[in-house]
Amino acid sequence: MGSTITVRGLHKSYESLKAVDGVSFDVEAGEFFGILGPNGAGKTTTLEIVEGLRKPDAGAVELFGESPWPRNPALLPRIGVQLQASSFFERLTAREQIHTFASLYGVGAKKADEMLELVGLTDKADVRAEKLSGGQMQRLSIACALVHDPELVFLDEPTAALDPQARRNLWDLLRAINTQGRTIVLTTHYMDEAEILCDRVAIMDHGRILQSGSPAELVRGLDTPTRISIETGAIAVDEARRLFQGAEVDDDGVSLTLVTRTPAPVLAALAERNALRGLSVRGATLEDVFLNLTGREYRA
Amino acid sequence: MSSGFRSLSRAMLLGFVRDRTALFFTILFPLMFLVLFGGLLKNQGVSRSKVIEVGPVAVIDQVPADAKRELGKLLDVTKMTDRAKALDAVRKGDYEAAVEQQGDRVMVHYSAADQVRAGTVRSVFDQLVQQTNLAAAGTPPRLSLDAQQVEDKSLKTIQFVTPGLLGWAIATGATFGAAMTLVTWREKKILRRLRLSPVRISSVVSARVGVSVGVALLQTAIFLGVASLPSFGLKLSNYWWMSLPVILVGTFAFLSIGLVAGAWAKTQESANVIAQLVVLPMAFLSGSFFPLDSAPKWLQAVAEIFPLRHLNQAMLDVMVRGKGPASVLPEMGILAGFAIVLTLLATRLFRWDDV
Numbered sequence A: 001m002g003s004t005i006t007v008r009g010l011h012k013s014y015e016s017l018k019a020v021d022g023v024s025f026d027v028e029a030g031e032f033f034g035i036l037g038p039n040g041a042g043k044t045t046t047l048e049i050v051e052g053l054r055k056p057d058a059g060a061v062e063l064f065g066e067s068p069w070p071r072n073p074a075l076l077p078r079i080g081v082q083l084q085a086s087s088f089f090e091r092l093t094a095r096e097q098i099h100t101f102a103s104l105y106g107v108g109a110k111k112a113d114e115m116l117e118l119v120g121l122t123d124k125a126d127v128r129a130e131k132l133s134g135g136q137m138q139r140l141s142i143a144c145a146l147v148h149d150p151e152l153v154f155l156d157e158p159t160a161a162l163d164p165q166a167r168r169n170l171w172d173l174l175r176a177i178n179t180q181g182r183t184i185v186l187t188t189h190y191m192d193e194a195e196i197l198c199d200r201v202a203i204m205d206h207g208r209i210l211q212s213g214s215p216a217e218l219v220r221g222l223d224t225p226t227r228i229s230i231e232t233g234a235i236a237v238d239e240a241r242r243l244f245q246g247a248e249v250d251d252d253g254v255s256l257t258l259v260t261r262t263p264a265p266v267l268a269a270l271a272e273r274n275a276l277r278g279l280s281v282r283g284a285t286l287e288d289v290f291l292n293l294t295g296r297e298y299r300a
Numbered sequence B: 001m002s003s004g005f006r007s008l009s010r011a012m013l014l015g016f017v018r019d020r021t022a023l024f025f026t027i028l029f030p031l032m033f034l035v036l037f038g039g040l041l042k043n044q045g046v047s048r049s050k051v052i053e054v055g056p057v058a059v060i061d062q063v064p065a066d067a068k069r070e071l072g073k074l075l076d077v078t079k080m081t082d083r084a085k086a087l088d089a090v091r092k093g094d095y096e097a098a099v100e101q102q103g104d105r106v107m108v109h110y111s112a113a114d115q116v117r118a119g120t121v122r123s124v125f126d127q128l129v130q131q132t133n134l135a136a137a138g139t140p141p142r143l144s145l146d147a148q149q150v151e152d153k154s155l156k157t158i159q160f161v162t163p164g165l166l167g168w169a170i171a172t173g174a175t176f177g178a179a180m181t182l183v184t185w186r187e188k189k190i191l192r193r194l195r196l197s198p199v200r201i202s203s204v205v206s207a208r209v210g211v212s213v214g215v216a217l218l219q220t221a222i223f224l225g226v227a228s229l230p231s232f233g234l235k236l237s238n239y240w241w242m243s244l245p246v247i248l249v250g251t252f253a254f255l256s257i258g259l260v261a262g263a264w265a266k267t268q269e270s271a272n273v274i275a276q277l278v279v280l281p282m283a284f285l286s287g288s289f290f291p292l293d294s295a296p297k298w299l300q301a302v303a304e305i306f307p308l309r310h311l312n313q314a315m316l317d318v319m320v321r322g323k324g325p326a327s328v329l330p331e332m333g334i335l336a337g338f339a340i341v342l343t344l345l346a347t348r349l350f351r352w353d354d355v
């Protein structure tokens, strides 16, 4: 049994711009795969080539062992897609939208209503799609992508333009869907989102995948020091310098920060002195991975 | 019928009936013209024949005042003195006839190009001469002119504005419907979303065709219903039902125009402008607003290239002129041919999206 998705050597140029420049990856069944990168990295172009919406200049894509280009009707019922720009029929209510999409897949009205309930839009069912808030539209769009129980789901920046609460709710929903055994491919420019949701991420910039792996692996692969912060005054700066010779110590008047490659003894010593007030410990994140790969700050 | 066809038809239909602007321009606006033309111009018959009076013509000049008013409904008399110029004007088609009188001889010069008009003018003067002869014979001169001599004697205003305006309404509805669906669905990314669903393209197309045919039939029902009200008094001929298949192929023809406009245009605004630029001049030149009978010959010839001209003609023939069902088959053939050619062109221009 092969991979659910196999992508080999994709290239796509728009005039002189190489939007996708040699992208290859595999996604296994049941995986939660993320494509992470700043705006303009080529995520949408890659995703839409994989979905079969755009034709690559070069390279090959297989979904369940079949090519999605040209339009492959055998594949379509097995995949669910949420496009980056939401696509709704004009002047139709949320319920009418999802009923329409459901019936395109031969799915009944009852299932469609359940899906609406699942994304928490039952009370907005009679509101026209264009009157929904950004977050509500996004959820409706995802509900329409999931209404036919696809095995493979593509989501293009599903949490863009959502408030933090709505993002968290959506994360819960996506995790639940993934737990049911569905394969999810998501693009995002939020580092934390990729880190929290994805089994595996591919970090993308300028049309290329710079590195891929599980978020934990990627972070561990960086030999980055840990930053330990406590409230200023919990321990005197001089004492901290004396105690932790190998660490960088800095006090900005609010927090005292220790940057060290050996966090365990530092924490133990602080605990001994009862100096853990306001403690926060920060290891490396995917942001540091990006910085390390590109030499520049991550700015979405 | 696939569930894709049904749900897409429903989505389109709901989108249409909730679009006030579309409803206004496809139904209410043409209906306003019908009420205006059919109601206000109720008592006007077909347009008058333009006649040149070369020098003094006694049979015209001596007509009593009240009869002159009657005569004025049929003839629009212009005086000229230059005979050659007058004849030239008739030859050009600017006037239907030139009349001169030399002693007892009344001469009517007419162009054979428009037989109906020429016939009207001739019979009017026949009568005038007869009346004058009778008067000369001692019988009191009494002119009783009415529209009897005109071939389309039944064509009161409502009789010809109903098919014409209905043709315009159908052309507007079908062209805009197809163009707007195509452009809006592409702009709103619905087409790309549909492309990723297992729906067949034929379902998408037949949904649009089905909705447009439904809209056209609704327009027909409303138009015929309103025009048949006693205050307008439309009288349908026996073969009016033949207008339904005519409307069907007419709708196909305008859908195909809309498909080309929609495939070509990038934005809703430009689709709107293109459709408007196509339909409105065509409506004027196809006799939707006024009969073309008095238009110059060359213009009438040009009008033959418009599908709306053929739709209007065919509807006029079977709805009010009482011609038999077979008489409109050539027109239906032209409309169908138009639809096929433009649909093929539209499929070549078709784009799922702008990417």
Ligand SMILES: Nc1ncnc2c1ncn2[C@@H]1O[C@H](COP(=O)(O)OP(=O)(O)O)[C@@H](O)[C@H]1O
Residues within 6 Å of the ligand: A014, A017, A018, A019, A037, A038, A039, A040, A041, A042, A043, A044, A045, A046, B354, B355
């Ligand atoms: N249809 C297109 N025509 C021209 N340029 C495009 C088109 N689609 C994408 N691009 C360009 O390709 C690059 C990658 O775009 P995209 O894949 O949308 O990035 P992302 O989704 O990561 O933000 C961008 O520079 C974008 O401007």
Ligand SMILES: [Mg+2]
Residues within 6 Å of the ligand: A043, A044, A045, A084, A156, A157
């Ligand atoms: Mg994108």
